[in-house]
Amino acid sequence: MSVREAGRISRVTVTPVAFRDPPLLNVVGVHQPYVLRTIVQVHTDEGLVGLGETYADQGHVRRLEAVAAALPGADVFDQHALRRIVSETLGAATGGAGASFGGMLEVSSAVDTVVSPFEVALLDLQGKALGRPVSDLLGGAVRDRVPYSAYLFYKWAGHPGHDEDTWGEGRTPEQLVAQARRMVSEYGFTAIKLKGGVYEPRHELETVEALAAAFPDHALRIDPNGAWTVETSIKVADRLSGVLEYLEDPTPGIPGMAEVAKHTSLPLATNMCVIAFEHLKPAVAADAVQVVLSDHHLWGGLRRSALLGGICETFGMGLSMHSNSHLGVSLAAMTHLAAATPNLTYACDTHYPWKTEEVIKPGALQFTDGAVTVPTGPGLGVELDEDALAMLHEQYVRCGQRGREDTAYMRTIVPDFTPNTARW
Numbered sequence: 001m002s003v004r005e006a007g008r009i010s011r012v013t014v015t016p017v018a019f020r021d022p023p024l025l026n027v028v029g030v031h032q033p034y035v036l037r038t039i040v041q042v043h044t045d046e047g048l049v050g051l052g053e054t055y056a057d058q059g060h061v062r063r064l065e066a067v068a069a070a071l072p073g074a075d076v077f078d079q080h081a082l083r084r085i086v087s088e089t090l091g092a093a094t095g096g097a098g099a100s101f102g103g104m105l106e107v108s109s110a111v112d113t114v115v116s117p118f119e120v121a122l123l124d125l126q127g128k129a130l131g132r133p134v135s136d137l138l139g140g141a142v143r144d145r146v147p148y149s150a151y152l153f154y155k156w157a158g159h160p161g162h163d164e165d166t167w168g169e170g171r172t173p174e175q176l177v178a179q180a181r182r183m184v185s186e187y188g189f190t191a192i193k194l195k196g197g198v199y200e201p202r203h204e205l206e207t208v209e210a211l212a213a214a215f216p217d218h219a220l221r222i223d224p225n226g227a228w229t230v231e232t233s234i235k236v237a238d239r240l241s242g243v244l245e246y247l248e249d250p251t252p253g254i255p256g257m258a259e260v261a262k263h264t265s266l267p268l269a270t271n272m273c274v275i276a277f278e279h280l281k282p283a284v285a286a287d288a289v290q291v292v293l294s295d296h297h298l299w300g301g302l303r304r305s306a307l308l309g310g311i312c313e314t315f316g317m318g319l320s321m322h323s324n325s326h327l328g329v330s331l332a333a334m335t336h337l338a339a340a341t342p343n344l345t346y347a348c349d350t351h352y353p354w355k356t357e358e359v360i361k362p363g364a365l366q367f368t369d370g371a372v373t374v375p376t377g378p379g380l381g382v383e384l385d386e387d388a389l390a391m392l393h394e395q396y397v398r399c400g401q402r403g404r405e406d407t408a409y410m411r412t413i414v415p416d417f418t419p420n421t422a423r424w
């Protein structure tokens with residue numbers, strides 16, 4: 001492949017989009033009718049375009065737009081300049097990520113979440129200039145296929161006032177087994193994750209046990225997003241110790257997770273109490289978690305996520321990958337990162353099967369036998385469908401949502417809903 005000049009950044013566009021989402025339930029409420037995402041396009045004076053994808057809560061979009069205005073003139077290989085420009089642009093206004101995460105996470109600084117889509121876009125540009133895939137820029141792919149897990153949700157049959165979706169209701173263990181069967185038969189997944197924290201823990205345990213009986217050879221996980229007490233978590237860990245590959249965020253906070261960890265040999269995983277580099281030291285000191293779920297959207301991009309992988313290796317912690325609802329630009333970035341991270345040995349999470357709309361041209365990313373083949377073309381290996389982007393942007397303008405508000409949306413339907421703190 002030929003090498004060409006990447007050039008300097010000439011123009012950056014930030015496009016918020018909305019795509020339809022089923023009513024998936026979680027500890028803080030229910031998914032709204034649309035997921036909001038932002039697609040970032042970084043253009044260079046040599047005619048290349050690099051892509052990134054991130055959250056689209058209003059405050060986050062404003063920060064992205066401010067950085068987009070400050071980037072022209074920057075060198076696409078200068079990642080340190082990107083971080084500096086983001087820090088200078090945000091100035092003192094870095095508190096809170098401006099991306100609400102449905103009310104589940106409090107992120108102390110916005111720098112990493114704002115850097116991330118631009119960093120991915122710069123890596124896409126670097127790859128396009130060099131004629132090499134992004135995985136090569138991250139050290140090279142150690143696997144050519146990246147396994148993902150079937151991500152099951154309790155759910156309503158449809159959003160109130162809308163038609164039922166094709167997945168139907170997901171409430172009973174039998175319905176969740178049927179949901180898993182469809183995902184496994186359509187995508188070939190070999191690992192299954194259940195989003196919990198919705199019903200009484202006993203009901204969720206019975207669902208896991210029904211899944212284990214139906215899929216004896218699949219790796220299983222449950223994630224109640226910190227809904228349980230330490231005592232409940234210990235009981236669950238005890239009952240599911242031979243059934244799960246890991247137990248994700250049973251209880252909130254590093255001290256709580258450390259207490260649970262003392263009472264079980266089941267590995268505990270998190271994407272909630274270790275969400276920034278500053279959390280690693282206390283988590284390691286307390287031996288609170290055995291598996292960290294990385295997420296390049298949150299940890300400042302692909303290179304910093306690779307750094308997180310190295311730190312996990314150093315301290316003997318496992319590494320998996322977290323997902324929020326996302327489109328194909330993110331799936332491409334996740335796949336390159338996972339391909340180039342040797343110790344990322346668990347199947348990554350993805351919400352991809354829940355989505356019916358897309359902004360990238362079809363064909364680049366396919367699931368076979370539960371895995372996505374790592375693109376080998378230059379950069380991320382995906383191309384925007386400009387018509388689809390315009391359509392999903394129109395949908396964003398029309399839909400009226402301007403943030404992820406699982407609890408507020410739930411309360412429009414169940415007025416006395418309070419985020420679940422299930423006890424057992």
Ligand code: GKR
Binds near residue numbers: 025104271324
């Ligand atoms: O999509 O409702 C959801 C999930 O609960 C998501 O918000 C979480 O961030 O998937 C996530 C997790 O593993 O905690």
Ligand code: MG
Binds near residue numbers: 223225248249271
């Ligand atoms: Mg989780």
